[in-house]
Amino acid sequence: MMSTAGKLVPFSRAPVKPLSRGLSKLVSVPGLNTQAIQGLEATYPGTLTADMYSLLGRTCGLTAAEFGTIDFTGRWHPEESISVFRPCLTLAIDDEGRRWIAETSRDQGLPGPVWCVLPDPAVTLHVCDDLNGFLHLLYDAAERGQLHKWLRGLQRDARSIWAQRHSLARVSFEICREDRELRGWLAELPFDAHIYDLRGPSALRGWPYGLAGPEGRFYRCGRLPVFAVSTAPTASRWTQHMSEIAATAEILAPAVAHGLAAA
Numbered sequence: 001m002m003s004t005a006g007k008l009v010p011f012s013r014a015p016v017k018p019l020s021r022g023l024s025k026l027v028s029v030p031g032l033n034t035q036a037i038q039g040l041e042a043t044y045p046g047t048l049t050a051d052m053y054s055l056l057g058r059t060c061g062l063t064a065a066e067f068g069t070i071d072f073t074g075r076w077h078p079e080e081s082i083s084v085f086r087p088c089l090t091l092a093i094d095d096e097g098r099r100w101i102a103e104t105s106r107d108q109g110l111p112g113p114v115w116c117v118l119p120d121p122a123v124t125l126h127v128c129d130d131l132n133g134f135l136h137l138l139y140d141a142a143e144r145g146q147l148h149k150w151l152r153g154l155q156r157d158a159r160s161i162w163a164q165r166h167s168l169a170r171v172s173f174e175i176c177r178e179d180r181e182l183r184g185w186l187a188e189l190p191f192d193a194h195i196y197d198l199r200g201p202s203a204l205r206g207w208p209y210g211l212a213g214p215e216g217r218f219y220r221c222g223r224l225p226v227f228a229v230s231t232a233p234t235a236s237r238w239t240q241h242m243s244e245i246a247a248t249a250e251i252l253a254p255a256v257a258h259g260l261a262a263a
Helices: 034-040 050-058 131-143 149-162 165-177 181-185 237-248 254-262
Strands: 002-004 007-009 026-030 059-064 068-071 088-093 099-103 114-115 124-128 194-197 217-220 226-230
Touching: 007 124, 026 131, 034 050, 059 131, 099 131, 114 131, 124 131, 124 149, 131 149, 149 165, 165 181, 165 194
Parallel strands: none
Antiparallel strands: 002 007, 026 059, 059 068, 068 088, 088 099, 099 114, 114 124, 194 226, 217 226
């Protein structure tokens, strides 16, 4: 049995076994029976799809030296604190404090996208499109003995995103401004918001959530991988624009204003 404060995961008592020969760093935890999976449904974050139900029947998680416990049940790790990702599973919190999360808003398939939320630098990286892709990445890296190298590469990407955070925001804003479907969303954002459009493939596919600071806000365009970071809850761009127009508009004398009204 695995438990946290106020939470209990009904893991099977069967002994754990390596997933396959050569994967010495990844060990599969046995799956849950039907009754145990049904017991998860009430508290499972988001949608427990048929594919996820099937996966939980085969295994409810992994253990890995670099990750600790990788959990598929949503019971082992605390809820993700960045609200724009919820609902999601916190898959793991590794030895370096990185949070590995998978969104659970889809009606079918496995959870995804999978994100890595790094504490330092405070950057969130897109890891892969779904949980299946995440597991393949782990298996492949472990089999080749390059899991540690892969993790170092993610850390390097996060540092690059943080270093280029302002230029990446400017490029994303120009892209979103040309997209008619996103203009309304842009207009509702705080005037100081930094935009990060992660829809296209990129070597640096992530966004610096640390820009928000302790009083800032996070925004997302629906479930698209398009995010915004604001340092404070300020007026929207449209509100700011109208305020500027009002402040610079010509003020008519009362007599002129009366004449316009009469006309």
